[in-house]
Amino acid sequence: MIDARQLTKKYGAKTAVDGLDFLVKPGTVTGFLGPNGAGKSTTMRMVVGLDSPTSGSVTVNGHRYAHHRAPLQEVGALLEAKSIHPGRSAYNHLRALALTHGIPHRRVDEVIELTGLGSVAKKRAGAFSLGMGQRLGIAAALLGDPQTVMLDEPVNGLDPEGVLWIRNLLTSLAEEGRTVFVSSHLMSEVALVADHLIVVGRGRLLADTTVRDLVREAGGDTVQVATQDPSQLRDILAGPGVDITGHVGSEELRVTGLTAREIGLRAAKHGIALFELSTRQVSLEEAFMELTREAVEYHGSTPGLESLGRPA
Ligand SMILES: Nc1ncnc2c1ncn2[C@@H]1O[C@H](COP(=O)(O)OP(=O)(O)OP(=O)(O)O)[C@@H](O)[C@H]1O
DSSP, rough: OOOEEEEEEETEEEEEEEEEEEOOOOTEEEEEEEESSSSSSHHHHHTTTTTTSSEEEEEEEEEGGGOSSSSHHHHHEEEOOOOOOOOSSSSHHHHHHHTTTTTOOOOHHHHHHTTTTTGTTSBGGOOOOHHHHHHHHHHHHHHTSEEEEEETTTTTTTOOOHHHHHHHHHHHHHHHTTTTEEEESSHHHHHHTSEEEEEEETTEEEEEEEEHHHHHHTTEEEEEEEEEEEHHHHHHHHTTOOEEOOOOTSEEEESSSSSSHHHHHHHHHHHEEEEEEEEOOOOOOHHHHHGGGGSSSSSOOOOOOOOTSOOO
């Protein structure tokens, strides 16, 4: 369990993390999302004591990281900055870590096996590809068999096989009852593994929600329907929680608040012929961009996002 309370970090005049309150619970994967510069890495660094809060606090299983007697056994972290000696082999790197943290030697072989590093474990870490480096970082994070695992942008630069591997690993760690906290700036990636989401922008909490609720709040799925007399169809579909839009002179309507099945059945009951009946699922990436729009530090021009969830 990670518990942040009014967590704040200032670098001079810059407030990187601004009064964050959140709880990361065990047994599930929690995604930590936000655009570049939102404060995700700074928050994670504070969780493992690499940075200290200007005010507020963050604890792991009720204690600050520095107060744990065996921190590596409590929380394992993969952070962006790597501190691996390039001349050292993966095996020796892990062995040294294990030795200095009182972790049994056999655990080194276990994490090498778990992360698929067997064939390269004796090679210099400096010659590792990005993907192998990530695996080594994850092996180090898992070395202490920690109850809490925290990974900062773990899929950055990985090939599809590596991405799939990380997804399966995160899911199985959560299934074992561990607390899994994983950051990303890509909603689509996080939505595949996370049930819970903590979304930040400019250091502030924007949402503490589930993937399902985020979709619902973004307007839910839209059904596109076409018929000869759209105003007649409008009348029979109208009701509380139903939103219908369409252009004058067009046979198409877009409906939220009803499923395609419900629309089809109502139209049939009233003898209305439909030419089209299709569901457009709300894009999580769009929902995320809508949520963080105000918080993005540098805007490019992104036309077409104005109509999210509420098509004209
Ligand atoms: N050591 C530092 N000194 C000054 N400013 C910093 C420092 N570390 C981070 N910042 C600033 O704090 C803000 C948050 O940065 P942080 O790296 O935590 O964001 P992030 O969400 O992890 O972004 P990214 O996805 O780009 O890694 C940024 O504006 C960054 O420039």
